Amino acid sequence: xxxxxxxxxxxxxxxxxxxxxxxxxxxxxxxxxxxxxxxxxxxxxxxxxxxxxxxxxxxxxxxxxxxxxxxxxxxxxxxxxxxxxxxxxxxxxxxxxxxxxxxxxxxxxxxxxxxxxxxxxxxxxxxxxxxxxxxxxxxxxxxxxxxxxxxxxxxxxxxxxxxxxxxxxxxxxxxxxxxxxxxxxxxxxxxxxxxxxxxxxxxxxxxxxxxxxxxxxxxxxxxxxxxxxxxxxxxxxxxxxxxxxxxxxxxxxxxxxxxxxxxxxxxxxxxxxxxxxxxxxxxxxx
Amino acid sequence: xxxxxxxxxxxxxxxxxxxxxxxxxxxxxxxxxxxxxxxxxxxxxxxxxxxxxxxxxxxxxxxxxxxxxxxxxxxxxxxxxxxxxxxxxxxxxxxxxxxxxxxxxxxxxxxxxxxxxxxxxxxxxxxxxxxxxxxxxxxxxxxxxxxxxxxxxxxxxxxxxxxxxxxxxxxxxxxxxxxxxxxxxxxxxxxxxxxxxxxxxxxxxxxxxxxxxxxxxxxxxxxxxxxxxxxxxxxxxxxxxxxxxxxxxxxxxxxxxxxxxxxxxxxxxxxxxxxxxxxxxxxxxxxxxxxxxxxxxxxxxxxxxxxxxxxxx
Numbered sequence: 001x002x003x004x005x006x007x008x009x010x011x012x013x014x015x016x017x018x019x020x021x022x023x024x025x026x027x028x029x030x031x032x033x034x035x036x037x038x039x040x041x042x043x044x045x046x047x048x049x050x051x052x053x054x055x056x057x058x059x060x061x062x063x064x065x066x067x068x069x070x071x072x073x074x075x076x077x078x079x080x081x082x083x084x085x086x087x088x089x090x091x092x093x094x095x096x097x098x099x100x101x102x103x104x105x106x107x108x109x110x111x112x113x114x115x116x117x118x119x120x121x122x123x124x125x126x127x128x129x130x131x132x133x134x135x136x137x138x139x140x141x142x143x144x145x146x147x148x149x150x151x152x153x154x155x156x157x158x159x160x161x162x163x164x165x166x167x168x169x170x171x172x173x174x175x176x177x178x179x180x181x182x183x184x185x186x187x188x189x190x191x192x193x194x195x196x197x198x199x200x201x202x203x204x205x206x207x208x209x210x211x212x213x214x215x216x217x218x219x220x221x222x223x224x225x226x227x228x229x230x231x232x233x234x235x236x237x238x239x240x241x242x243x244x245x246x247x248x249x250x251x252x253x254x255x256x257x258x259x260x261x262x263x264x265x266x267x268x269x270x271x272x273x274x275x276x277x278x279x280x281x282x283x284x285x286x
Numbered sequence: 287x288x289x290x291x292x293x294x295x296x297x298x299x300x301x302x303x304x305x306x307x308x309x310x311x312x313x314x315x316x317x318x319x320x321x322x323x324x325x326x327x328x329x330x331x332x333x334x335x336x337x338x339x340x341x342x343x344x345x346x347x348x349x350x351x352x353x354x355x356x357x358x359x360x361x362x363x364x365x366x367x368x369x370x371x372x373x374x375x376x377x378x379x380x381x382x383x384x385x386x387x388x389x390x391x392x393x394x395x396x397x398x399x400x401x402x403x404x405x406x407x408x409x410x411x412x413x414x415x416x417x418x419x420x421x422x423x424x425x426x427x428x429x430x431x432x433x434x435x436x437x438x439x440x441x442x443x444x445x446x447x448x449x450x451x452x453x454x455x456x457x458x459x460x461x462x463x464x465x466x467x468x469x470x471x472x473x474x475x476x477x478x479x480x481x482x483x484x485x486x487x488x489x490x491x492x493x494x495x496x497x498x499x500x501x502x503x504x505x506x507x508x509x510x511x512x513x514x515x516x517x518x519x520x521x522x523x524x525x526x527x528x529x530x531x532x533x534x535x536x537x538x539x540x541x542x543x544x545x546x547x548x549x550x551x552x553x554x555x556x557x558x559x560x561x562x563x564x565x566x567x568x569x570x571x572x573x574x575x576x577x578x579x580x581x582x583x584x585x586x587x588x589x590x591x592x593x594x595x596x597x598x599x
Contacts, residue, residue, distance in 0.1 A: 078350075119353070119382045127353050128382040131373060137343045138378055141350020141358075144335065148311070148356070168374070171343030179335070 001027070006067040006096055009058070012075070013235065016060050018227040024094065025055045029256045030283050031090035031103055036270040039107035042115070045266035047087040049191040049224070049251035050158060054079075056230040057156055058091045066096030069123040075153050076126045076142050080135025081160035081189065082116040083268070089113050089122070097124040133166025135159070136186060140176045143184040143244075154238075158187045162194030165203050170215065176244040177216030184244040185237045186217075189224065191253035193264040212246040224249030257282050287454035287487060293391045295427035296448055297322025299434040300359060304330045309357045310438065313348055315341050320450070321361040321391045341371040345386075349378035352385040357438060360386060364393035364406035364447060368413050379443050380416045387437050388413075389446040393423075394483065394534035395562060395579060396451035396572035405567035406447075411539025413445035414512045420465065421512040423447045423482040423533070423541070426455045429509060432463040440465060447483070449534075451572040454487040456507075468515035470522070474504035477528040477590050477597075480519065480545055482508050485532035485560070485581065492586035503590060514544045520552050528597040529557040530589040534581055537561035556596035558589040 002024050008014065028051045036042035057077055058064065065071040079088050086106065093100045098112070105111025112121045116130025126142070129135040139157035146153050159169060176184050188208065192199045199205055209219050218240040222229040230249070237245035253267070254260030257279040260271075271279055303310045304326055311333045318324040318336065327334035337344040341362055348358040360367065367390040368375070379386045390409065397405045413421045420442065424430045430448065437444040456471075468480070472493045481489040486507045493503040504522055508515065523529055529549065531542040542559030549557060562579050576582055 127349060127378065129377070131377040133342075134346045134349075134374055134378045137346020137374070138350035138353065140343070141347035141352075142354050143350075144347065145351045145354030145356050148333070149354075168340075168342040168346065171338075171340035172346065175337055175340070175343055175347065178338075 006065060009064050009066060009095060012061060012063045014060055021055055021059060021227045024059060025052050026256070026283055027094065028055055028087060028090045030280055030285055032086040033271055033276055033279050035086045035089070035103050035106040037273060037276045038104050040270050041107055042086055042270055043083040043268050044086065044270060045193070045253040045260060045263070046081065046160060046189065046191065047084040048255045048257070048260065049253045050084045050189050051087045051255070052225050052227065053158065053187055053189065053230055053249055054087050054091050056227055056234065058095050060231055061234045062156065063153070069097060073153060076155045078126050078129070078135045078139040078142070078155065078157040079117055080129055080139070080157055081132065081163050082129030082135065085117045088117065092124040132160065132163040133168040136169055137172040139184060140172050140181065143176065143181040144179060146183055147181070154183045154185065156185050156187065158189055161188055161190040161192060161199050161205055162202070164188065164205050173212065173215045173217065180242045181244045182241050185234065185247065186244065187247045187249055189251055190248055191251045193253045193262070193267065195264065195267045197264050208248055216243055218243050218245045219248065220245065221248045222250065224251035225255055287456065289452040290427040290455045291452045292424060292427055292430045292448040293322045293450070295430040296389055296434055297325035299431045300326040301329045303435070303438050304333065307357065309355065311335065311351055311356045311358050313337050313344050313358055313360045315339055315344050315362040315366065317362050323361045341366045342374045345371045345374035346378045348386045349382070349384050358386050360388050362390060363404060364390035364409040365404060368406065368409040368445065372412055376416050380418045383418045383442055385441055387444045387446070389434065389448060391448045392450045393447040394449055395567050395575045395581065396449050396484065396534065398450065398572035398575060399569050401569035402566040407536040407562050407567060408539065409447055410511055410535050410541065411543070414539060414544065419443050419445055419512065420510065421445045422510050424509055425483055425486040425507060426453055426457055428455060428457040428459065428461055429463055433509065436463060436465060449484070453484045456487050456490060463509065466510045466513045466515060468506045468508040468518040470504065471507050472503065472505040474502040474526065476502045476526060477530060477594060478504045478506060478522045478526045479530050479532065479586060479590065480506045480508050480541065481532040482511065482541055483534045484576070485534055488583045488586055489532055491583035492590065495583060495587060496590060501590065501594070508541060511541050511544050514548060516548045516552070519545060519548045523549065523553050523555055527555045528593045529555060530560060530586060530593055531557070532560040532586050534576070535561050536564065538564055556593050558593045560585050560589045
């Protein structure tokens with residue numbers, strides 16, 4: 001297990017090479033699959049597409065303190081697409097917010113890891129999410145509060161590509177640019193699959209870049225599985241003034257396991273124990 | 287009785303709170319002139335956020351502000367704040383039990399001329415059914431000021447229902463509002479009248495008129511609909527053995543329902559509910575509409591007589 005002292009995380013833009021990030025993300029993907037199979041439910045597909053970005057945020061970019069989750073100077077991460085919390089729970093456990101064994105409590109009665117993120121039960125969760133289209137608004141509120149407090153902390157928020165079909169996402173987008181929230185970065189996890197099928201077939205969100213641009217955002221498009229590109233986009237956002245940044249991350253649902261990739265059926269279904277074995281083998285376990 | 291504006295009392299109190307506490311921030315959805323948050327906007331422009339006509343986002347943004355240590359007051363018309371934005375209130379504010387104060391004006395039928403689309407007859411029901419939410423319906427300006435002050439400094443989500451129309455002032459400065467407590471305004475023996483909002487002033491009138499007919503009514507003002515003052519209801523009803531509730535709200539899900547829930551589990555007695563029946567409102571002057579729906583002293587007296595007949599059977 002790749003571990004760091006809590007102090008490691010308290011400065012931004014840490015020295016960490018792509019090989020290490022890739023190795024951590026592989027562990028996170030294994031966690032996602034084990035957690036969801038153990039719970040016999042959950043959302044592995046989108047968790048796998050989001051994993052590389054969440055790993056880069058917590059291991060490379062964000063200033064945070066696993067020993068003091070409410071640390072005043074922390075950067076915030078809001079998982080607006082709350083259903084992919086297995087990826088976030090894994091990263092929180094691996095960076096030291098709670099013991100790794102807790103991951104097996106995911107979705108279990110009395111456990112601290114609810115089916116969707118709950119700030120009341122889980123350290124490191126900034127706001128409870130799960131119903132789509134709300135977390136991004138809360139992220140806007142946090143960014144406004146940080147401006148009022150003259151803090152240089154930043155707010156990162158991940159939304160799903162299907163999620164941006166919710167009108168409230170665009171209400172939030174409008175308000176973020178209206179209030180010049182250059183301390184807010186939204187990452188759209190664009191795996192192009194939602195429960196009922198391809199996003200462009202269910203309800204097209206395209207052209208996505210143009211929409212956010214028209215709402216007054218700085219926009220960047222990247223490959224959401226290329227650590228160099230993720231890092232570069234997050235760094236670019238630091239230099240944008242007076243407007244929020246949207247990073248459109250092109251991703252693959254189920255990324256990392258051949259029989260899961262680009263298949264909508266793995267949106268909200270766990271692997272069977274046999275499939276899990278197969279998948280873990282692909283991810284290099286055993 | 288002098289008629290006073292609850293929403294002006296709200297706006298004035300917000301300004302006082304803004305002076306006292308840097309954490310107070312205010313959000314509105316393009317109705318600040320009507321909700322009177324414009325007073326705060328003028329005094330503290332840097333802590334006022336107009337969110338435009340986007341109530342769902344306004345609730346989510348308020349949640350984010352509260353999660354960051356601010357004390358957000360959020361205002362719009364009652365139907366938009368509790369209807370349009372209901373699920374944001376549930377997901378982002380009540381579920382994580384965040385310190386957001388939703389204060390909506392234009393509750394009830396007294397919205398008047400704008401008609402059904404703008405008359406919130408369901409707002410108390412909408413907010414009462416969400417866990418962690420406290421629901422308060424003040425009667426006049428004196429009480430409104432105290433309520434706003436109290437909720438500002440009490441942790442957790444609150445819904446305060448105010449109105450467009452001016453209401454009679456029934457309290458003087460000796461009144462002390464407490465969250466979750468009802469107030470016996472008139473003691474009586476034969477029937478308990480439980481009311482809030484404008485209906486409390488009508489309940490006082492009704493009690494006077496009933497007195498002349500030899501009927502002794504106990505009047506309880508019940509500003510907090512949730513959590514309801516169960517103890518006071520049970521105590522009063524054990525004595526009077528009959529209840530009438532009166533509210534400027536649908537009879538489904540509001541004060542009447544909350545009182546009925548207490549009675550049915552503790553001391554079932556004959557009860558009548560006065561409110562708007564299960565219908566939409568319509569255009570008219572605020573006070574005309576109150577009388578149209580019998581939401582006045584006469585309506586209360588009718589219900590009292592009906593409940594007394596049932597009691598005597």
